[in-house]
Amino acid sequence: MGFLLNTRVGQLVLAVILFCAIVAVLLLIAKGADSLRERARRPAVVAVFAGPALLLLAAGLIYPFIRTLWMSFMDNRSENYVGFxxxxxxxxxxxxxxxxxxxxxxxxxxxxxxxxxxxxxxxxxxxxxxxxxxxxxxxxxxxISFVGAGIIWKFVYDYKGAGQDQIGVINALLTWVGLEPVRFLQDSWMNTIFLILVLVWIExxxxxxxxxxxxxxxxxxxxxxxxxxxxxxxxxxxxxxxxxxxxxxxxxxxxxxxxxxxxxxxxxxxxxxxxxxxxxxxxxxxxxxxxxxxxxxxxxxxxxxxxxxxxxxxxxxxxxxxxxxxx
Structure with a gap:
């Protein structure tokens, strides 16, 4: 048992065994549902095939939502109720x-x-x-992932102070034609617009x-x-x-x-x-x-x-x- 829990190979073997066991249990349940009479077969089949999905939905979405909603009414340490x-x-x-x-x-x-x-x-x-x-x-x-797109466009918008070599594509072009570099990402409120353009480029x-x-x-x-x-x-x-x-x-x-x-x-x-x-x-x-x-x-x-x-x-x-x- 120590080999299965403490080594990568053992953990992989254990995961495969557990997966096979789950599949076997589901197949047995499906076979049992199929052998039921016609009146009871349909609810049983629905339960067999929809049950695991509903359980995962409850564990991965419904429970976290209820917990998050409850925590939103608590203080910063989730200890005391603070209402709205x-x-x-x-x-x-x-x-x-x-x-x-x-x-x-x-x-x-x-x-x-x-x-x-x-x-x-x-x-x-x-x-x-x-x-x-x-x-x-x-x-x-x-x-391209959003992170990858962000890195690409960060180099496009990059700004160096006046008189320095510009590595940002747009600012390099601006300085090449004799204009001052622009702080695309630092100056509010237009910086949000320049960020939005990145998602527009993707979508x-x-x-x-x-x-x-x-x-x-x-x-x-x-x-x-x-x-x-x-x-x-x-x-x-x-x-x-x-x-x-x-x-x-x-x-x-x-x-x-x-x-x-x-x-x-x-x-x-x-x-x-x-x-x-x-x-x-x-x-x-x-x-x-x-x-x-x-x-x-x-x-x-x-x-x-x-x-x-x-x-x-x-x-x-x-x-x-x-x-x-x-x-």
Whole structure:
């Protein structure tokens, strides 16, 4: 037993044994459910296949949410009940208000810019000779992690004092043409805009792929009929394309909004969430793990959850409507 617990090989063997045991138990339960009478078989089969998923959901999502919600009403050491004091602090502390302002700025600008760029790009390259290459170029950033993208763009925005050699791409170009270097990431409030552009660079490819597929699904006979009636390119786009791809537009906007609400990596990597660039996720992390204020950190987590859940529910409803229309 000591070999299994104290060595890497032993731990791997133990993990394999446990995995095989779990699979064997599930197979036995499934076989037992299959042997039941027809009346009792369906509930048993549902329990067998949905049970493990529901247990994991309860352990990994429902219990942590309930615990986080409870901790948000406790003090910094999670010992004494303080009511809504943490929520009041979250909504009145100046630094927290900056985080809320930045979060809403991210959620408003990122989906709109990403979707607009993706849509315009998809329309422009549709049925062009180099369409696949053009799509690949815009979609490539999606393969990069947020941390990786943050490091790349940190070098793009990098600033050195006047008179020093600039290693940042943009500032090097500015000094090359005789202009003064700019503190892109240090000077508020525009630094948040420059951070938002990084996520737009990543998400525009996602929007383009989804919307391009939707554009190709627009019936050709409708477009041809509109052209015969004398519709211009703009009228075709605004009156035919946009209404036809509206469900996909909504899904893209809400999906990007959900990802934006949880943004953490880019601000942490590029500015350390300093210079008034913090968002709700940074505030949650700092309060919980840097300052040890579990109550206020949990309150920030609840705020993020409350903002994300309506978007998730709306997104699910839209996707269900899309399936009904296609069906």
């Amino acid at each position: 004091a943490n929520y009041v602090t979250a909504l009145t502390e100046p630094s927290n208000l900056v985080g809320f302002r930045n979060t809403f700025l991210w959620v408003i600008l990122t989906p709109l810019l990403s979707t607009t760029i993706g849509l315009v790009y998809a329309v422009l390259i549709d049925k062009s000779r180099l369409e696949k290459v053009a799509k690949a170029l815009l979609f490539l950033p999606m393969a 525009a490819g996602f929007a383009m792929v989804i919307l391009s597929a939707s554009i190709k699904a627009v019936p050709e006979d409708i477009i041809e009929a509109a052209r015969l009636d004398g519709a211009s390119a703009w009228q075709l786009f605004w009156s035919i394309t946009i209404p036809s791809i509206r469900p996909s537009l909504v899904v893209v906007l809400t999906t990007i909004s959900i990802a934006t609400l949880k943004i953490f990596d880019i601000t942490r990597t590029m500015t350390g969430a300093k210079f008034d660039t913090q968002v709700l996720a940074n505030l949650m992390y700092d309060e919980s793990f840097v300052f040890g204020n579990n109550g206020l950190g949990s309150a920030m987590a609840v705020f993020i959850f409350v903002l994300v859940v309506p978007l998730v529910m709306f997104n699910i409803r839209q996707m269900a409507k899309n399936r009904e229309v296609r069906g």
